[in-house]
Amino acid sequence: MFTGIVEIIGTVLEYQELDVSASGGNGVSLTITDASKILSDVHIGDSIAINGTCLTVTEFTNNDFKVGIAPETLKKTNLGSLKKGSKVNLERAMTGETRFGGHMVQGHVDTVAEIVSSVPEGNAIVYTFKLRDPEFIKYVVHKGFICVDGTSLTVTNVNDDAAEFSIMMIKHTQENVVLPLKKLGDFVNIEVDLAGKLIEKQVQVALDNEINSDNSPLINLITRIVQKVVKEQLA
Structure with a gap:
């Protein structure tokens, strides 16, 4: 999870397309530099958001880090348009001690x-x-x-x-x-x-459960309304 508070702006050092025989399939290997401020406590496997996209650190030095980008991520995001020299927003995944100044961000670009x-x-x-x-x-x-x-x-x-x-x-x-x-x-x-x-999903599930139950409050309400309308028309 992230806060949406960008920590630093990094620079694309290398953008390498991978063929199907390479590690990571036919995605992309991306190396970001000018990132020393957020790498002092980094570990392999940590999450760093690049332009709001949660990605996993696979290699790092004092100033650079590398991530892999899957084809699905390239379809959903603007990361496929990056090139050497492109500037990107960077944020480390939040910790239990992070000041929460933005909002709850998953790093899952829609x-x-x-x-x-x-x-x-x-x-x-x-x-x-x-x-x-x-x-x-x-x-x-x-x-x-x-x-x-x-x-x-x-x-x-x-x-x-x-x-x-x-x-x-x-x-x-x-x-x-x-x-x-x-x-x-x-x-x-x-x-x-x-x-x-989340709210949309909960409402959808609740409505489906109501509709699929013959004796649910919603079905009972609809039944009473229909009976009332029919009775008024026959009167």
């Missing part, structure tokens, strides 16, 4: 979104994004949490019909994350708030 607007407002910037997969807009709510390239942000506007949402990024955040380095048309990783998906 989809990507295109940057469609960037408008200065004072020393802040209002960004608007369009989801590649519009079905995820139902989890995006006004004043709710959203994770953009691993950065915990607050939703300021939602357009359900266009599958678009906006956030406002303050000056401090601009100086410590990669989003201001991107341009219109670029894609960012999106992880919606887990709470919405």
